[in-house]
Amino acid sequence: MPHIQITMLKGRTIEQKRKIAERITDAMVEDAKTAKEGVIITILEVEREDYAHGGVLMADKK
Amino acid sequence: MPHIQITMLKGRTIEQKRKIAERITDAMVEDAKTAKEGVIITILEVEREDYAHGGVLMADKK
Amino acid sequence: MPHIQITMLKGRTIEQKRKIAERITDAMVEDAKTAKEGVIITILEVEREDYAHGGVLMADKK
Amino acid sequence: MPHIQITMLKGRTIEQKRKIAERITDAMVEDAKTAKEGVIITILEVEREDYAHGGVLMADKK
Amino acid sequence: MPHIQITMLKGRTIEQKRKIAERITDAMVEDAKTAKEGVIITILEVEREDYAHGGVLMADKK
Amino acid sequence: MPHIQITMLKGRTIEQKRKIAERITDAMVEDAKTAKEGVIITILEVEREDYAHGGVLMADKK
Numbered sequence: 001m002p003h004i005q006i007t008m009l010k011g012r013t014i015e016q017k018r019k020i021a022e023r024i025t026d027a028m029v030e031d032a033k034t035a036k037e038g039v040i041i042t043i044l045e046v047e048r049e050d051y052a053h054g055g056v057l058m059a060d061k062k
Numbered sequence: 063m064p065h066i067q068i069t070m071l072k073g074r075t076i077e078q079k080r081k082i083a084e085r086i087t088d089a090m091v092e093d094a095k096t097a098k099e100g101v102i103i104t105i106l107e108v109e110r111e112d113y114a115h116g117g118v119l120m121a122d123k124k
Numbered sequence: 125m126p127h128i129q130i131t132m133l134k135g136r137t138i139e140q141k142r143k144i145a146e147r148i149t150d151a152m153v154e155d156a157k158t159a160k161e162g163v164i165i166t167i168l169e170v171e172r173e174d175y176a177h178g179g180v181l182m183a184d185k186k
Numbered sequence: 187m188p189h190i191q192i193t194m195l196k197g198r199t200i201e202q203k204r205k206i207a208e209r210i211t212d213a214m215v216e217d218a219k220t221a222k223e224g225v226i227i228t229i230l231e232v233e234r235e236d237y238a239h240g241g242v243l244m245a246d247k248k
Numbered sequence: 249m250p251h252i253q254i255t256m257l258k259g260r261t262i263e264q265k266r267k268i269a270e271r272i273t274d275a276m277v278e279d280a281k282t283a284k285e286g287v288i289i290t291i292l293e294v295e296r297e298d299y300a301h302g303g304v305l306m307a308d309k310k
Numbered sequence: 311m312p313h314i315q316i317t318m319l320k321g322r323t324i325e326q327k328r329k330i331a332e333r334i335t336d337a338m339v340e341d342a343k344t345a346k347e348g349v350i351i352t353i354l355e356v357e358r359e360d361y362a363h364g365g366v367l368m369a370d371k372k
């Protein structure tokens with residue numbers, strides 16, 4: 001009955017999100033032995049100015 | 063002094079959010095015995111393609 | 125189908141948690157019009173040295 | 187460069203966590219097209235009294 | 249290798265976010281002794297109707 | 311009135327946490343122009359088997 005919260009940069013298509021949801025759910029069911037119906041995934045999409053790595057905003061990279 | 067993070071589908075009115083905030087705060091004050099001023103609630107609203115249950119995006123349900 | 129994450133100081137009894145879970149779920153069902161079975165609540169309990177308010181750890185208060 | 191936070195009941199072995207981390211990372215790399223080195227996964231393990239579904243603590247189920 | 253999730257009201261400029269990311273990263277490197285490249289910061293911006301304090305939405309304050 | 315959630319490996323001293331809380335709060339006050347009393351920081355400490363980077367658990371590194 002896990003909850004998975006994904007925080008990532010905006011821009012993935014619904015088809016990409018569909019596959020991610022399927023594969024993460026399968027991993028939780030097969031490896032964590034949880035019931036499929038209990039897996040909840042939420043995706044928090046953020047802008048490039050709302051994600052920093054090593055002290056630098058993604059908006060400022062390159 | 064609890065922090066409550068609610069992740070839910072977009073679409074509730076401000077009146078609904080107002081009631082949810084009041085009732086959750088009351089529950090924390092009366093049952094968790096916390097100071098009212100210390101209760102912080104944040105609502106993260108997500109699209110139907112950003113919420114999956116049982117491996118299926120809400121956008122694909124029905 | 126909301127997910128509610130509660131972060132609070134360690135120390136509540138199971139009876140307190142039971143009431144909090146019931147009341148928050150009722151609020152989500154009655155005010156956010158979500159299905160009862162879809163409400164997931166997780167409680168993250170933290171030590172007094174892992175919670176700060178106004179720049180001061182709870183462990184250092186008073 | 188996604189961050190994935192998994193909240194689940196305590197009790198999985200390190201071997202199970204290893205597989206979950208690998209599979210979720212692979213899904214993010216192959217389907218979200220992110221760099222492998224950018225995938226961060228954190229697992230928050232909670233007790234059965236800290237996880238509720240449908241208003242009932244897991245500790246009170248069955 | 250910490251992950252820092254900031255939830256705050258919408259409205260800061262990219263310049264403000266840049267400084268916040270730099271300063272929080274510096275604090276984690278200097279005080280938590282973590283590698284700079286390992287610090288990930290995500291900012292979740294919320295509307296005034298999605299943030300409550302003391303049971304009152306920010307949108308309803310004053 | 312921001313909430314900052316830090317997820318990091320277990321092992322920092324209370325003195326380190328004290329400094330982190332002070333510095334992050336100062337950054338939020340000075341750069342995000344928020345009231346000091348409104349800054350809430352929570353630290354979620356995880357084991358090395360509960361943190362993965364690039365698909366590998368920290369417990370398996372080196």
